[in-house]
Amino acid sequence: MSKRVQSYETPGITVTFDPSMCRHTGVCLRGLPLVFDVRRKRWIAPEAGTVEDVAGQVARCPSGALQAVRHTPPSASEPE
Helix, strand or coil: CCCCEEEEEEEEEEECCCCCCCCCCCCHHCCCCCCCCCCCCCCHHHHHHHHHHHHHHHHHHCCEEEEEEECCCCCCCCCC
């Protein structure tokens, strides 16, 4: 049975984690410890880093267990 995908969202980025894909290399923990900390109940805190830093660290995940989607605010010229 596969484990449920976890989602962590901020206004700027959503990070998802698929535990069934994770190889537990620790790349995320070592690269951005303020955002990725397994000692916390909510172990991913994307609000603790910049969107750029979080997206960059997620891109380094060797297994693809971590994924990120950036949210772009509507431009001033677009109607709401």
